[in-house]
Amino acid sequence: MKKDKEMIGVKEIARRANVSIATVDRVIHNRTGVSVKTRRKINELIQELDYQPNILASRLASRKTIHVAILLPAVSDETNFWEAPLRGIRRAEAEIKQYGVVVRPYFFDLNDKESFRQQARAILEQEVHGVLLSPSFVEESSAFIQECKQRALPYVFIDSTIPKQDNLCYIGPHLFQSGYLSAQLLTYGLPNSTDKVLVVNISREVDNFNYPQIEEGFRSFFKETNRANPIVRIDIRQTAYPSVQDELTRALHQHPDVAAWFVTNSRVASVARFLEGKGMADKFLIGYDYLPENIRYLKKGTIDFLICHKPEEQGYRGVMALYQTLVLSAGVEKEYFMPIDIITRSNYAFYRN
Amino acid sequence: MKKDKEMIGVKEIARRANVSIATVDRVIHNRTGVSVKTRRKINELIQELDYQPNILASRLASRKTIHVAILLPAVSDETNFWEAPLRGIRRAEAEIKQYGVVVRPYFFDLNDKESFRQQARAILEQEVHGVLLSPSFVEESSAFIQECKQRALPYVFIDSTIPKQDNLCYIGPHLFQSGYLSAQLLTYGLPNSTDKVLVVNISREVDNFNYPQIEEGFRSFFKETNRANPIVRIDIRQTAYPSVQDELTRALHQHPDVAAWFVTNSRVASVARFLEGKGMADKFLIGYDYLPENIRYLKKGTIDFLICHKPEEQGYRGVMALYQTLVLSAGVEKEYFMPIDIITRSNYAFYRN
DNA sequence: GGAATTTACGGGTACGTACCCGTAAGCCGC
């Protein structure tokens, strides 16, 4: 019942190099106090024997705690989308707590850039070794990660990204392709090439980096497949339902012949509610995210497809990426695109966020 | 930088119970040599303090190795479906090797029940603490797990199951719902209620437990949504392409008006090849599994949808379920249904098996 | 009632790594 493969450890390396364990340890951790010759010899042995440190023993012996800060939008009554990443983060935390990793969440208000700045400052005031954030506000995020960079703190983006920022990695959707897929699915609601499409963007913030990618992918599909369907886009900047209703009523008045609706984010339930109210529940409707409200309309058939990018797993993987870097000192993929999942009323019950 | 939360361990419990660490250890591991009174007191303290053993230290101190046996169909030139679960198993193995878990795979030939029996016997001859298997042959599997049960070995089913067998858990698809979803998607290729559907089952073995569930779900959808489309089923027992071609040619001759095709397993590439040969690549075609051959036809548009149940994750989760039981002594879900994923030419690139 | 056995428990070492502390050797200036 003994472990068959006798793993070689620092002790064996020390023996072969005719030095003490402490010296090997110094080499492994790049600490000072080792002659060049000894250091080289030990490094050669490490290479040669393919030494793999025993993480269990390492973490057990180390009395250090690794602090990971999380900076995410707070769950609000407007959207509870961010519950899911937080669940994933909690799951990761439970898994690696044993390894001495502590996760500290900070929340900001999506309607208040100042709250982001405040929380960012609060993070930097504490001892912290890695950061996971959703760079919802580009300006503010840039300022924050600038500071992280100076302190050599690794930071991970989830859900959305800012290009070329030396982030450890991005974990989230490939928005262009996500829009492309939505278009493909929408065509099942567009039997004729003259059927009109309405793209609805409901968002308080004018997002000029992420949203355009979705629309670009969406339109690309029509272009590539030579579909001439007219595509109309409307922007709704007030997210409360009455405003949405107003705007949609106006749009419908202007375009009474819309055959299929595409909502570019998780606010699709509002549109579903609107369509039901107008007795148009049978119109083809696609939107985003596995939220209870959306699932309700999906079950009824008002929403035909939901696209989802596994927000929970984004949170989980985000923390794990930092863990891999900080504890295992292993590399991580620079860009980890989430799958673009299709949810219908027939498979939602088994979906794992 | 010290760990803030001073975890309570055996030492603290021993102190409070006025006994030695060794006695606490005996209680924790249900070993003999502790008086009833002492045992009770220690158990109370464990409850009260919510003692969580330090897995790191536990696995480090234990010189025991846990052996997990894997019993799966071999990858053959007929199908390499089983590569995926094996990848997942390897991934799990790498992750928990540090904890002293060794995974030993055994492969059998899907066309040879005797090979299953042989490998099963081989497993039981070795030291083994848990088994992960695909119960492809019902009779033989039952005999094998009977023996496991007697030895109190936990065993996990993946991909398919046998009901009521005291297995630790089942990790795999909900086949009824999977068939149901396929039907829903297929309707996008059936604009008229008279359009004919061809269900193709290509399999050497007559599967009388798993396959019928798919078809049942498939037909249920049509029934529930009051669709009158004629559904024709053909069974092909010779899986080599020439035979498939013959049978399909015959079927097509008999039913020249088939509008949509549904292949009930991963052999859908054969049907795609056939349809291309007949210049019928535009027919609606749905099948199973993320295999290179299938993806090739998906990209070209010959296959419209692939349904997939994350085979790699099944392998991964299967091993992890045993790990949770054997190492962490934590509970696992009895039935873990995989998501029913929809893959199209627009999202296959980001799919994670 | 004394020997043999069993019961109930404690001491202590090991797992592989991290890191503190001590020290011999080498070097410097004067």
Add this chain to the structure above:
DNA sequence: GCGGCTTACGGGTACGTACCCGTAAATTCC
């Protein structure tokens, strides 16, 4: 040659748990 200082290294303990071994006390046996 001596004090002071740096460099290079080893001894040893700790992390929290597992488990071997030893032993006093309790129990059984004849």
